[in-house]
Amino acid sequence: MxxxxxxxxxxxxxxxxxxxxxxxxxxxxxxxxxxxxxxxxxxxxxxxxxxxxxxxxxxxxxxxxxxxxxxxxxxxxKYYLLVRKDSEVHSLADFSGNNRLRLGVIRSFRYSDSANQLVDRLQEAGRISQSSGLAPLYQALMLNQIQGMIIEPFDYPTVEENKIRERTAIIEFNDPxxxxxxxxxxxxxxxxxxxxxxxxxxxxxxxxxxxxxxxxxxxxxxxxxxxxx
Amino acid sequence: MGVRTIFLPLLILVVALGITWLAWNHEHQVSRVGLRSQFDSSLREAASRIEQRMAAYEQILRGVQGLLATTGMFDRSALRDYVNTIQLDTNYAGIQAIGVVELVPSQRKDGHISAMRRLGFVDYEIHPEGPRDVYAPIIQREPYFGRNRARLGFDPWSDPVRRLAMEKARDSSMAALSGKVRLTIDAEVDAPPSFVMYLPLFAQGQPHGSVTQRRAHLAGWVYIAFRMSDFMASLYGTLPQGLTLAIFDDVDLSEAALLYRSAEDSARRQRPAEDLLTANEYLVAAGHTWTLSMSTLPEFETRFGHDAASVIAMAGTGLSLLVALLAWMMVTGRVRVQRLAAAMTEELRHLAQHDSLTGLPNRALFSDRLNHELVRAKRHGEHFALIFLDLDNFKLINDNFGHAVGDLVLQQIALRLRDSIRASDTVGRIGGDEFVVLMPELPESNDALGLAEKIRQAVRQPIAIDDRELVMSCSLGVAIYPDDGTDEIALTKNADTAMYQAKENGRDSVRRNTSDKPTSARVLTGS
The missing domain is CATH 3.40.190.10 (Periplasmic binding protein-like II)
Structure with a gap:
């Protein structure tokens, strides 16, 4: 195991x-x-x-x-998109439409349908930063090396930490x-x-x-x- | 027509260039996606090679951990033999040293130092100095030669960067990597970037299933010290050409956190970064994060980019121009063909209406003009004359000098006839040596006879051909409208009759038919 x-x-x-x-x-x-x-x-x-x-x-x-x-x-x-507030992203389309924004993902991770589509589209455009673990993505998000990452309920305690909560917003993927x-x-x-x-x-x-x-x-x-x- | 000749080729050029652009753009996108995919795969491979190598080193350290769990951490020969056996230098070139750290609570510090000195390390001290609750000095370092013979006793627990990894290893019971450090064996100021991997050692026979138990029964650590450059050199495989790699400690991309930079990366930094592919990958190895920053050099694109786009652009533009040129040639070619056809038609018409030897109007054209003049003279009540001219004894010329000379004579006669008549008159050739003259608008009937006489005299002038001088004469018959006839048939008969009368009367003369009936009749047209 x-x-x-x-x-x-x-x-x-x-x-x-x-x-x-x-x-x-x-x-x-x-x-x-x-x-x-x-x-x-x-x-x-x-x-x-x-x-x-x-x-x-x-x-x-x-x-x-x-x-x-x-x-x-x-x-x-469900899956959620965690974004930096200063990236001015209010919807999934805002994120994919702004070429300056990068998404951090864990290598090999798959998500719900629309999240997968977003990841695949950004991958083709070279806007993905891969990671082999979750922790560096929070750090990269705080350092503005990436502007968004996909989270699950298991990540709530980390997201609830003050320094992250104050600087981020959560957008839900409309998938079951x-x-x-x-x-x-x-x-x-x-x-x-x-x-x-x-x-x-x-x-x-x-x-x-x-x-x-x-x-x-x-x-x-x-x-x-x-x-x- | 002018607008069409430009518009159509221009339209074709624009459409063809448009299609070329679409094809180029598509190929360019495909090429970019392919290049990006190759780049992503190279980055993944580099990360994977580092992970695999790190896992291999972790196994080595697990071996040491297992060994010391069996022999106890104070059996110095066990570790020495283990390191000698695995041939560290050859197989694991990235490893600088394998060592053991003992956890020493402050109350055991003096006893620990004494024990170490008794082992022969006479000047052994724990450093850095100063009172602390817990000490964790290095008590053994293998292989024990060269730089590794540096003083034992360094306390990595006193260094926050090392301590973080030691705590992680203790609590998780798994391998933990430190951040960027300078190894204690490296005395120089600009020591190469290094890092340390730790695994915990627990007191023999004591449980360590939970974090509390691990903390309670921690005895020390085993570690491997790496120089980053040696670690990278020990990886299997190499980066594809045209790629640069930099590795930073944690996610900090500053120079202070730089662990490794490939030689090409230094070169890339001196060039503008536009158009280059770059990506960062966060690699978590043994609980610690490294950031791999990879970029492409122009060589990468040359090597892996299937640059069919530029071929398509060049070939497409060339073909577009060619097709447009072809279209222009086809459009303007039609105009040229039409002009040529008109010229040829005109030439054919001239040939159909003129005698090919003399260029004079032939029987058909002359008949046409005669009928024209009949209508005109009838309407205006005017006179005109029709003159038949036949060269005397022309057959002798052909017989004596050949047809070539005969033809030259006919051409000379035609020229003289043309020079003798008025501008409004028409002279035509209707047979071998037979000519006709149409003289419209005659003020007096006798004017025609005078003109015929002038022609007769002109014909009599000697003709010089091939150093030979020939003298020709002709017989002319004159018919006047309306006195000698009011239609083509009557006029022709009378002129013909008059000409034969001139022939019969010794040739070389002008006659007008004065008898009531012509002796013979020939119709000008239709013969």
Whole structure:
């Protein structure tokens, strides 16, 4: 199992987060010994594809990924564009229409449809700064090296820090919430194994375990919305 | 027609240039996208190579961590043997030193120093000096030769940059990189940019599953010290030509944070940056951020840009001009053809109406003019004369001197006839040696006879051909309108009869038919 350092999902500094809690619960329920590593998201997808890595968490699917990975969904969330106030961006069109603005993204990350379209369009125009982690993007945003980045609810605590909150605004992508789940490598796990893990995750949803994990990090209403999609 | 000859080719030129521009623009965009894609891929590859190399070094450090977790951190020979075994110099050229840091609380400081001195480091001290709650001096550094023999005892915990990484490593139990530092083994002022990777060592047999446990049972660290330039040289593969790379510590792009700059990057900075592709990538390796700043040089575009756009622009412009020129030639060519056709028609008409040998009006044209004059003279009640002229014994000329001479004679006679008549008169050739003259608007009937006589005398003048002098004569028959006839047939018959009368009376004379009936009759037209 590999985790990536990303806001409330997992913090390597404190070795804690939603994904860590979910892994601990999976280990407890399955009785399996699972070795947990931390690595960049792009590396995780490469290893899942090759079969060298069995699991990761909080993954979203797309046409390409569904060829080599299977998913057990357990929460969904929306995506938001975090922009510098002084960039005078009030809509998604404002951002894509201003050639001086750069967007920071985490390499290999995919989002909701319109967010993906924005990223792909800016990539072609050479207006993307890639990062292998989330933390540098906040720093780059504060230094005005980038003017926007895409965030998820897991990033709220960081965004709520005074120096960031005062200088940024949030624009919502008008897409439905995107399901996230346990990522299973098709090469590493046979179909019946995948089904067992999917059933385990479903059990964690049904008995309220996942909701309780999310409530440790979010307001109850948001936690319920995320796991009760 | 003039506007059309310019407008159409101009329109074609504008349209063709427009299409060329569209094709050029499309190709230019495609080329830019391709170039950008190549550039992005190069940046991704450079970042990936750094990550992979860093992961390899982390594995080395994990090995040291595992070794010391087994032997304990004070078994100095274990680390020495380990470093000797892995052949640091050859395989891991980026590594400057592998070392061990011991966590020393202030109450153990004196005992620690004594213990180190007993190991043979007689002047061992913890530096920088000064009282602190915790010390974390370097107690071993391998391979122990050259610069690495510098004094032990440096306390990296006292340096905020190193301490940050040491704390991260302690709390996460994972490898952590420091920011840009100057290694303690580098005494010189302009020491090369360097960094250190730390992993924590925990007290043997003690749990370290949580942050609290890790902090409670921390025993020290193992580290690898890197010189940035050596680290970069140890990467597998090289940057594609025409790319420059600079690496900055954290996300600070100032000179103070510069860790590495490729040789080409220095050159690029002296040139204007317009039109160059540039991008920054934030690389998080071992919990620390580096900013990779990559740019293209013009060579990159030359090497990877499929510059079909300029070929399209040149070929398209050339073809546009060619097509426009072709269109202009076609449009103006039609005008030229029309002019040529008109000239040819005129020439054909002249040929149809004139005798090719003498250039005089032929029977058809002469008949036309005669009929014209009949209508005119009838309307105005005027006189005109028709004269038939036949050369005397012309057959002898052809027989004796050949047809070529005969033709020359005919041409000379034609010239003399033309010179003898008035401007309003018409002289024509209607047969081999037969000529006709139309004399309109005659004030007196006898004027015609006088003019015929003048012609007869002109014909009698010797003709010089090829050093030979020939003397010709002719017989002329005159018919006057309306006295000798009021239509073409009658006039022609009378003139013809008169001419034969002149022939019969010894030739070389002018006659007007005075008998009531002509002895013979020939119709001018239709014969």
């Amino acid at each position: 590999a985790l990536h350092d990303h806001g409330l999902l997992y913090s390597a500094d404190t070795d804690s987060g939603i994904d860590k809690d979910v892994v601990d619960e999976l280990i407890r329920r399955s009785g399996c010994k699972i070795t947990v590593n931390v690595m960049p998201r792009a590396r995780i997808w490469q290893l899942i594809e090759s079969g060298a890595l069995d699991f990761s968490l909080s993954g979203i699917s797309n046409g390409e990924r569904s060829k080599f990975a299977s998913f057990a969904w357990y929460f969904s969330n 919430a995107v399901p996230h789940g346990l990522i299973m490598s098709k090469k590493a796990l046979p179909l019946d194994e995948q089904e067992k893990w999917r059933a385990l995750v479903q059990e964690m949803r049904s008995d309220g375990t996942l909701r309780r994990i999310f409530e440790k990090y979010f307001q109850p209403a948001l936690a319920a919305a995320m796991v009760g999609y």
